[in-house]
Structure formats: C-alpha cells, structure tokens
Amino acid sequence: MTLxxxxxxVDSWIRKYGVRYFSELTNMAVLTExxxxxxxxxxxxxxxxSFKEGEKDNVEEEIADVLWVLLCIANxxxxxxxxxFARTVEKKTKRDRARHINNPKLADHGE
Incomplete structure (x- = not known):
C-alpha cells in the first residue's frame, strides 16, 4: 500500500464508519495520546x-495508530x-548528507 x-x-473508512473526522485540534490531541x-x-x-501485568507488547499496533492519526490530519x-515526505527526504539529504557520516558519536564501537 502506498502512502x-x-x-x-483512511478517508474511505472515516466516511463509511467514522461519521466524520474529529476536529483538527482533537486529532492533534489524539496523536499526542x-x-x-x-x-x-x-x-x-x-x-x-518492564511491562506491568496485563500490558501488551504491541509496538506494531501503536506505530500503526500513530500513522492512522497522522493520515487523518493530513487528509x-x-x-x-x-x-x-518526498520533499522531507530531499531536504534531509541536502542538509544532512555528510553530517551523520562524519559524526564520531555514531561511529561503530564494535557493537
């Protein structure tokens, strides 16, 4: 699936099941949550x-939830x-193409 x-x-789901989008400000709060x-x-x-009793190790689900709300806000x-996103990749490439390569903090320490 492309972006x-x-x-x-997301838009189809909102229109079919969600009644309408939450307000932009509400979705910003939901994103923060x-x-x-x-x-x-x-x-x-x-x-x-450590995980508390009953907590789930569901990082994949939480990442997808963040993406869902970001897509709502974008729509x-x-x-x-x-x-x-393409513009961001271009911006970062121009700005940071050598920055991280030359960062001694990121050098391989045998890890």
Missing amino acids: KEAQQE EVGELARVMARRYGDQ QTGVDITEA
Missing part, C-alpha cells in the same frame, strides 16, 4: 522499564503525504 492509498483508505502509548511500549521493550489539512 496515497493509505490516505485514501497515541505517541504516548507508543512511548510507553518502547520504554518497556527497549528501555529500563483534513489537504496535505499529500507522498509529496510532503
């Missing part, structure tokens, strides 16, 4: 915390994610 198809899929849920799972899977604001 464009994903945007269309979903990022927090992803952060919780990441802290437990990769960080120093609401008229952003073509495919075009926007």
